[in-house]
Amino acid sequence: MLLGGLAHAAEPAKQPPPFAWQSGEPLIRPPAGTRLFGVKDPSIVHHDNRYHVFLTTAGRDGWGMAYASFAKWEEAPDATLFMLEQSPIGPGYRAAPQVFYFAPQKLWYLIYQGGDPMYSTTADIADPRSWTAPKPFYAAVPDVVKDAQGRAAWLDFWNICDDRKCHLFFTDDNGRFYRAETAIERFPQGFSTPVVVMHEKREDLFEASNTYKIAGTQQYLTLIEAMGSRGRHFRAWTADRLDGTWRAIPGIEMGVFAGAGNVMFNGRVWSEGVSHGELIRDGIDQTLTIDPCQPLRFVYQGLDIEPGRTYEYIELPYRLGLITATGPNAISQMCPK
Secondary structure, three states: OEOOEOOOOOOOOOOOOOOOEEEOOOOEOOOOOOOEEEEEEEEEEEEOOEEEEEEEEEEOOEEEEEEEEEOOHHHHHHOOOEEHHHOOOOOOOOEEEEEEEEHHHOEEEEEEEEOEEEEEEEOOOOOHHHOOOOEEOOOOOOHHHEOOOOOEOOEEEEEEEOOOEEEEEEEOOOOEEEEEEEEOOOOOOOOOOOEEEEEOOOOOOOEEEEEEEEOOOOOEEEEEEEEEOOEEEEEEEEEOOOOOOOEEOOOOHHHEEEOOOOEEEOOOOOOOEOEEEEEOOOOOEOOOEEOOOOOOEEEEEEEOOOOOOOOOHHHOOEEEEEEEEOOOOOOHHHOOO
């Protein structure tokens, strides 16, 4: 016994509150009268008072990419889709874009999968015809990402840079999360042989990774899509370096970031789960910074299924929507006060 009374047990560390979100109706759909079934995989930046959205299209002619721009969210449903096959990016399989401004070169980069990781550049993001023809990041597919049959098993490529290096993250649809790196002065060339940085069950670590710097902290956030009984959802991890160890957020079961269990809808529940998407960043450059002092907003692909109907994979009716965080959460608690 301590002098003056009983010793008090140390209070347990406070756990962050779980994430909670609110969603409205779909914002971007395939235009009426086109050959498109769905719009998917959005990447978004806010520049010159406009949102610039790049996305995958799925249609009767296969997979491609498109661009839309609008000043306000209420304008999004009427925004024109420009098919990027009309630019030097050209036709053929193009999917899962990521867009950012690479400040050292004063160029916009669009990263996407054309089987292997590809990129195009432009000096003017508002001119979708100005993108350059695709170029590969790797001269040959690294052996580490080949499956037992020797086929490339990598997808959903995502680049983020710190002050010294650029890091290329991706997944393999089989429970592995990879990273490669190059010196910022060499980007987009010189990427190293990829290494596995996380490995879990296929269902728990699937695809569509996206990684951000949390402003005002020494922390990074990675989101990766998983599969569950209630559709697709995102899980979250943090690390103090891009080449560091990713840790699940404590106190949040399975690190669930956004999914059917924590998204409320204004109106009808139109989406089955929360799938491939991107946080709206606080800036445009290669650091991919998000502001923990502002409510998180996440543009996502939702599956607007017609009850009783069956679909081929390419026919799935994906639409793009927006969820906004409600209340405090593990990221908002990082806001310097």
